[in-house]
Amino acid sequence: MGGDAAGAAPAREDLDAAVNIPEATRILIEGAGGQRLTVAGPGAGTDGVVLADVDSGTQFEDFFEAPTTTIWNATAYQIGADFGGAREEKFDFTLAFHILATPTLSWRGVYERFRLAFSFKRDCGLRAEVGDSSRLLTVRLGAKPAVKVTGDPNTDGYALVVVPLVGAYPRWCEPDVVSQFVTTTDTTAGGTESGWVTVSNPLPVDYEIWPRWIVQGGKGIVWTIPDFSWGSDEFERAEIDRDRKFVLPPLLEGEHVVIDTDPLTRFGQGNSSIDTGFPARMGGHRFCYPLPGGTAETKVPVSVTGAPVGAGVQVRCPRPWPRPWGGLD
Incomplete structure (x- = not known):
């Protein structure tokens, strides 16, 4: 095909206009003690907690979709194999957070509230909201959080905290x-x-x-x-x-x-x-x-x-x- 038949790729601004207003993703922590912290999207940082990026330690790919492996069975001389089923494993991932002092709360106050949101023995949740969709992943601590500092976080008003989490039921409900x-x-x-x-x-x-x-x-x-x-x-x-x-x-x-x-x-x-x-x-x-x-x-x-x-x-x-x-x- 020649001429203008194939056409050029549409401009980005035209695509944006075609899909109307983009939807923002909002991520919240629903703590074991009743805390509710917005960590990404509209309202993020209000409580001094912001979800960090992949380079800082957030393993996005490990909680985006239920980890699944397939099972294949074969006899000794069979050509190929037969599908035997699929197995879903638990979610096992880390999230990194920027912990910052706020105008009304010291760094240690922000960190204490944040830390008490997670528990080894009690359920807490990650909630993802997009448009009219709201889904909750139930998690617990998989190991102790790691606090990454280069100085005094109480003086600096900042630290990076990496939190290992386990989602025993790997579904966003x-x-x-x-x-x-x-x-x-x-x-x-x-x-x-x-x-x-x-x-x-x-x-x-x-x-x-x-x-x-x-x-x-x-x-x-x-x-x-x-x-x-x-x-x-x-x-x-x-x-x-x-x-x-x-x-x-x-x-x-x-x-x-x-x-x-x-x-x-x-x-x-x-x-x-x-x-x-x-x-x-x-x-x-x-x-x-x-x-x-x-x-x-x-x-x-x-x-x-x-x-x-x-x-x-x-x-x-x-x-x-x-x-x-x-x-x-």
């Missing part, structure tokens, strides 16, 4: 997205009431989520909630289980139940508010399927029998993003 159904018909004398709740998973395709269900009511209420395969052939039942539903055991008097469908959850898939051994009442049945990444908002059916007016079921779809921003477009 937004609040759960919640949908619920509340009964409007009395079925205590018989019959069934059906309704809908909405689920979704906008995370990238590699990142599934496990919804959590909360059911409440009274004695004898039986809820039926979905456990669709969503096309997963993990158990070679993608078509058989495409409309799979799970009938929960009847509730007891005053009982509310939280169902975490994640098979790896530490506390079991079913937890009763009155500690009745709900998993045993499930009769060995388990939820099997996650909600795959890239699932648009979808209505799924729920039903109940033996319930008065006002009984409810709630589904909570977590938002554990692998990155501090992005993935919404």
Whole structure:
């Protein structure tokens, strides 16, 4: 192609105009003791703490995306290998901070407040805000912070502090997205009431989520909630289980139940508010399927029998993003 067909690259100012106003990234520390320090973006430095750059010790690449390795399996004489899965490791990184005295607080006062924000034994958080997105990475100290000085920081009003951090759960989390159904018909004398709740998973395709269900009511209420395969052939039942539903055991008097469908959850898939051994009442049945990444908002059916007016079921779809921003477009 010749002439002006290919065209020249657009000028930078034209690109800036095309995307309107740039979005600023704001990074905050949410301390173990309730501190809230803005360290980057609008408002940074107000509290005497500013996130330093890569050359000063901030390992940006080590907390930007969940550290993942893939597993490949092969027989002795196989050509190539077969994909066996992916493993996410914990975040393990350092952040460097400029610690400065402020007009209202001495350097040692600023440092003390900053240092108390981090703990070996208690969770604190890094929050990333861009536009209408706000995501939190939960971290703890991985080792003692290193204070880098060339003189007296109390006199100079300055020091560089490098903080080793560990994020045991390597995800930047937004609040759960919640949908619920509340009964409007009395079925205590018989019959069934059906309704809908909405689920979704906008995370990238590699990142599934496990919804959590909360059911409440009274004695004898039986809820039926979905456990669709969503096309997963993990158990070679993608078509058989495409409309799979799970009938929960009847509730007891005053009982509310939280169902975490994640098979790896530490506390079991079913937890009763009155500690009745709900998993045993499930009769060995388990939820099997996650909600795959890239699932648009979808209505799924729920039903109940033996319930008065006002009984409810709630589904909570977590938002554990692998990155501090992005993935919404």
